[in-house]
Amino acid sequence: MTMAGCIREGASARHEARKGPSHWLRLAIGASLAFAVTLSSVAAQSFQSAAPYAVLLDSASGTVLYEKAADELMAPASMAKVATALVAFQEIAQGRLTLDSEISISENAWRKGGGVSGGSTMFAQLNSRVKLSDILHGIIVQSGNDASIALAEAVAGDEATFARIMTERMRGLGLPKSVFRNATGMGDPQQRVTAREMALLADHIIKTYPEHYRIFGEREFTWNKIRQQNRNPLLTMDIGADGLKTGNIDESGYGLVGSAVQNGQRLIVVVNGLKTGRERANEARKLLEWGFRAFEARRIFEAGEIVGEASVFGGEKGRVGLKAKGPVSLLLPRGSSERLNARIVYRGPLTAPLQEGTEVARLLVTRGEVKTLDIPLYTAESIQTGTLQSRALDALLEAATGWVRKAMGRS
Structure with missing residues (x-):
């Protein structure tokens, strides 16, 4: 409802x-x-973030600790790949794919998302076949557009149809606002999400697919003899971070969906619209540290x-x-x-x-x-x-x- x-x-x-x-x-x-x-x-403690869009969510209780323009539509950039990964996890859970399923790298995926495109890429070879387990690493760790497009074509035949599936899966989670038009997060005036829905999507993945969620915390991945570092800056900050995904295109600014655990408490943070990668990293870290420090749990109903x-x-x-x-x-x-x-x-x-x-x-x-x-x-x-x-x-x-x-x- x-x-x-x-x-x-x-x-x-x-x-x-x-x-x-x-x-x-x-x-x-x-x-x-x-x-x-x-x-x-x-006096209540307060916090102000420089991020134009922000949410901080406690996973266990569902409490929103901080929000700013949380329900306003924004361009997701590569944060959209969290929803791309969701569809893959669901396909595996429903038995339509396995981690050993081979995904073809079409000319379309290679040209739009491969090394020749100039964007983030897995560097998958044209006309090669790549196991889904490696495709997921390419999408999540390397933010590969080629891997995302190849997955979309394997699941739905083409990227536009896959994007409609992404949107439908969000609706199935009770998230009514987010709309996807591609699997990569590339700019599209109709592709929009909200910070709150991205936080809830991340929370769903963490709780429902823990065996796949661990990929979001891997620091690096090598494919085609090219080693790439995970773009998530929180993973190197020693704050308990274990995911999820960054994004940046001109219309979105710098954004991040992240999560960290301290003393058994998991927080999920979303920021977007920042001017630099450093500002994105600092704002996400400050929100997480503030959340872990400034709140305490109270039971209101047994x-x-x-x-x-x-x-x-x-x-x-x-x-x-x-x-x-x-x-x-x-x-x-x-x-x-x-x-x-x-x-x-x-x-x-x-x-x-x-x-x-x-x-x-x-x-x-x-x-x-x-x-x-x-x-x-x-x-x-x-x-x-x-x-x-x-x-x-x-x-x-x-x-x-x-x-x-x-x-x-x-x-």
Whole structure:
């Protein structure tokens, strides 16, 4: 379920109070949830990035620690190859390709992406056949355009069709904005992504394909007797970085999707639009170091705990409890005193019958201008269809509510 068209917010939120060693979390009843967070210190730490586009995401909790123009469209340059790699990983998982599958290097791939093109290349030989395992190293470590185009042709017949598959796979992950027009990240006015979606794509790959993700952390790769270094500057900084991908073309500036782990905590960073490679490296590093230093985890719901309720139409009950798949935690700034606002959003009323465990809503939490958390919520129990009398009453109530919404200019 996408957020577009979700028209009911927090129909009922269960009141909850908790006391910890140094803070209270309070969930208020009403049109939205509200977390009031008070810690021992008075001033919240802040961070400002020079990157025109930036996101910092905690992988475990899904908390967004920092964002700047995170949902604005931008040119991805070679960061698009993260999505190219995703399609390959999915093809392997579905049995249509193996790491030993041989990929042909066509004249088109060689001319557009090989050494004669002047762009980043694997230096694959014309009309050669290269194992997919090596093609993936060429795409990920060497940023080879020839390898990317060859993969696209092997999977889809041509690059344009492959780019449509890339876009469709993003939609399948619930990422609605990013659009791809090629497998390489070469400039195209219609090829655009957002920083937030690139961070979520990286998080998906890390969690779903760990056996392939390790390629993103390899420092170098040699093909055709030409050794090339991984372009990701974070890998040499001794900050726990293990991926992912850089990008740079004239219309994008310098960008990077990166990830690092310290003390068991994984952060994912995206920056784009910077003027130089050094500035890109410095901003990504500063964001990661700040994220590891400046935040601490706080549990706000235990596994199985009811987060709120949603209205049900035509059921044996008029409301159903909502819960997350597991415990819900946030990362909050150390030594801060600030208010978090949250709301439950769903398309409603829900219609009976409902099965337990059905995704029907989302919990959205914001910290100032930052959308800190956006996770799905599921029905906590099954709701069967109600009696004819109760359904008739629900219909009258919904009609009355609809008239009120119409009078107030709401849909």
